[in-house]
Amino acid sequence: MSQAKSAVPDFEDALAQLEKLVTRLEQGELTLEESLKDFETGINLTRTCQQGLDEAEQRIEQLIKEGDQYTLQAFEPESDD
Secondary structure, eight states: OOOOOOSSOOHHHHHHHHHHHHHHHHHTOSOHHHHHHHHHHHHHHHHHHHHHHHHHHHHHHHHOEETTEEOOOOOOOOOOO
């Protein structure tokens, strides 16, 4: 028996759906109502992606290993400066 897929898409699925929505919106061929619906869906997908990134960052902070021990260290992304 297979598990039912969660109603919330995982990061990769949400990102792929978001990319498709952006392409549709950029084409400019949607009605105003369709555009608003896609925009709302895009906002929700963006939140899902951000949550996935936040969770990944937390896991990285917990998994940084120092010597023979794992230590909790803050994740500091590289700056684009």
